[in-house]
Amino acid sequence: xxxxxxxxxxxxxxxxxxxxxxxxxxxxxxxxxxxxxxxxxxxxxxxxxxxxxxxxxxxxxxxxxxxxxxxxxxxxxxxxxxxxxxxxxxxxxxxxxxxxxxxxxxxxxxxxxxxxxxxxxxxxxxxxxxxxxxxxxxxxxxxxxx
Numbered sequence: 001x002x003x004x005x006x007x008x009x010x011x012x013x014x015x016x017x018x019x020x021x022x023x024x025x026x027x028x029x030x031x032x033x034x035x036x037x038x039x040x041x042x043x044x045x046x047x048x049x050x051x052x053x054x055x056x057x058x059x060x061x062x063x064x065x066x067x068x069x070x071x072x073x074x075x076x077x078x079x080x081x082x083x084x085x086x087x088x089x090x091x092x093x094x095x096x097x098x099x100x101x102x103x104x105x106x107x108x109x110x111x112x113x114x115x116x117x118x119x120x121x122x123x124x125x126x127x128x129x130x131x132x133x134x135x136x137x138x139x140x141x142x143x144x145x146x
Contacts, residue, residue, distance in 0.1 A: 003033045003091025005106045006040025006099040014098040017120050019047035020135035021095050026053025033091045036067045040097045045070035058087045085109055093142040098122045116145040
């Protein structure tokens with residue numbers, strides 16, 4: 001299971017990157033794990049599903065219907081931001097695409113757990129994060145460590 005984390009409101013570039021990361025994850029036969037909402041999460045899920053993959057959305061609220069349309073397996077937590085811990089524990093490695101403070105919390109938890117984290121388009125200077133310049137480089141890096 002590979003996590004894709006990032007902002008619920010992403011830039012057009014971030015959404016393009018997330019879509020391609022999701023597509024590449026599916027082509028490698030992994031399940032994509034994310035927060036299940038919009039922005040980076042929706043774009044990654046769409047790329048994954050359109051390439052024949054499966055997605056697991058760890059939702060912050062009490063309703064499965066809140067998931068983006070490309071979440072194949074919604075997990076309702078009703079835990080708000082605390083669900084970020086579940087995402088970091090469930091994913092064996094993570095790709096961070098842009099992002100905000102929720103993304104930063106997932107990065108920190110994943111690093112504390114010893115997970116590989118590839119960052120695309122954000123979060124410079126965090127010790128332990130591998131910075132990449134393309135979706136292919138992010139996915140290649142992740143799978144080298146799995």
